Amino acid sequence: MDFGVVLQTNPPAWRTVGLAKEAEEHGFDYVWTFDSHLLWQEPYVIYSQILAETRRIIVGPMVTNPATRDWTVTASVFATLNEMYGNRTVVGIGRGDSAVRVLNGKPTTLKEVREAAHVIRELGNCRPVEHNGSTLQFPWARTSALEVWIAAYGPLALKTAGEAGDGFILQLADVDVAKWMIARVRDAAEQAGRDPDALTFCVAAPAYVGSADEMAHMREQCRWFGGMVGNHIADIVGKYGEDGDFPKVLTDYIKGRQDYDYNEHGKAGNTHTTFVPDEIVDRFCLLGTPEQHIAKLKALQEIGVDQFAIYLQHDNKEETMRVYGETVMPPLREHVTAKA
Template identity: 30%
Template structure:
């Protein structure tokens, strides 16, 4: 059972490396850093410093992309981190939502994601890639870097099952959602003639608390963001039926990464009721006492997850409290 923590790259790399080192000391297995060039510091710079300040903990991107970063640039950056943390680095790759939206670009299509992954794999293996008038290769490659795809829709889940070394699920720990996603991944693997299970890493918001309702209210912007970005069918599995507009201009940069979280909660009140938020917290998140969170983690692994990485609410501060609460009270129970 791999339990990780998501740390937004919201501060100087040396300070974030200290956060990761504390997570390592408390027994976390992995630390994952998201990539969004206007929201946070450069993810590969943060990973490089963190690699030098830690010894055991796994490191990963959750996630980078091939829309704002050329695949050859991602390959070089991934190789660099892998050299500093041998056997510890996982390259998480996605369509680029929070990287592309603030600069007016579109997310990668399924075909672009597949081509980007193929190019990454070839370069990291030391193979040449055809760039039109030239064929080039990565000097000093690192073929041991596993590439995991973040996916939520059926087509990308099947793509991940067909070609990726693992899958990052951004839909939380709902048993129904996890089962549906795992079935799509297995179908993609079967169609590609792959044998064996493809590792599934689940992302979930978490808070150790006695007041579940208060914590659930803080999750309203997350719930609205999921509905806004194509996740309404997943929410419907828990009886949550939302219609959120494509654009919400009252919060910056978007409702899921709002700088003013209290305002984002008030805005989300228009579409997400307290009952919706509570259902979301109970079905998709890990919110409750330490014993309750530990029990839900066990259930998630029993349902087929290979790993879980935990998120706190908010994008612009490190998850100090979550690391201490889970490391001190939850992980010992596992």
């Protein structure tokens, strides 16, 4: 299993770069960031500095969208970074949440997600692509290799991820829900004539390491995540109704959801996420002792999860990375002995 961290690009930018360097020092494979240009600093600029000051870490947005950035510009950014730093980027893409809603916009259609993923992937892999009535290609790109992973929750979005993504991003760590969603992505890939085993399955959620006595504090630090997920679930319920074909645990907990203030998006102590019950925090996140983290990660690994990415939007960032690097990640890595 690979491991990543998900950062917000809060100022100062050197703080984000420093956390990314610590992540690499503790053995993490990926550094992801939010991509919401009004709420936080521009991540694509910061990626260049992260790549310059690290050796192997892979960077990318979790997640960008087809609405706020021109698709060819997105492709150009990542192809340029790959040419400069040696294919150490990945693009996570979805319909859009905070980046578009803060602008009073709406999430894009799945058709646009599919088309954007195709254009970004082809250009980012030095290949020509048909777009806006023209055949386009970067004449300067020679070595860039780029994957596009699609974030999804709803039935049609999961189908899109299986048919058009190089990977699938699921932003919650409930084992039962993840199993259900991964199965649908794999089925969609197979029905489209693709090899499901060729896709990468990434689960992302807050992780906080602590003792049983600290559980109340850990929950309050991570409760914001249920509110963020709830934004997407509310869209699904609006489209399919409460009796749609998806796990009921997702629709049941958002019944108490009311207004959501994006000024508090992704922040511990978000006052608009009090509707999220403790049970959901425990199911969606990884909380507790290192042994409890390992047990849940092994369960996720058994259902096909290739990467776990930690949302570090809490007050224990450095210690979480240290404990993961020294205690949690080693049992989940492939082990090779010096002598058989």
